[in-house]
Amino acid sequence: MQSFDPYAVLELARTADEDAVKSAYRKHARLTHPDRGGEPAAFMTVVKAFGVLSDPEAKRLFDEFGIVNEEGARSYRQEVAVILADMFDTAVSTALDLGLPLDRVDFIKQMSTALGTQSSQADEQSQRLDQEIEALKVLRNRIRRQDEEPNLFVQRLNEQVKSKVEAHATVRHRQALLSTAAAELENYDSEVELFSALDVEAEGSAPTTAKTMSAES
DSSP: OSSSSSHTTTTTTTTOOOOHHHHHHHHHHHHHHHHGGGOHHHHHHHHHHHHHHHSSSHHHHHHHHHHOOOHHHHHHHHHHHHHHHHHHHHHHHHHHHHHHOOOOOOOHHHHHHHHHHHHHHHHHHHHHHHHHHHHHHHHHHHOOOOOSSSHHHHHHHHHHHHHHHHHHHHHHEEEHHHHHHHHHHHSSSSSSHHHHHHHHHHHTOOHHHHHHHHHOO
């Protein structure tokens, strides 16, 4: 059992929904962020709490068993940092290719729009996989043998269901990452502050791109 309690860190009830978690994270991140005069250790604790509660599997482990998967939470945060850094790279490259003055480009807005588009696509993919899994299960229940021999077609359908379920888990993870990235983006007023935060969160292991952009800014 862990003494660390992400709900207590973010001052949340155990029944808090996803929106409440995001709101609490934004509030406490602003209060503890080093660029706003906060302590790095306090900020990292807030980031850790959000990492647990925003990752469905990590949250389930804590809610059911009181277990905090330290490595899983760290990996999750790094995946979010990679998504944001890649989006920033793309936005800057596009602006340069178009000859736009960088000081007039709202990169935060562009990334928010891109995250919204990707989230919508992930939602549609998740719904489609839900429907396909259900359809396969219905078909599986229809196909019966008259004897006790193994049902070849049911076996094949079981394999397809398993494959779809695995794909669905991957999409759900992507949905969680995009949702977390969107909450992260809303918390900062500029790309400089955003990537400074990502450097702190990753404890020296954030993507090189993020560190470079922060330093150059």
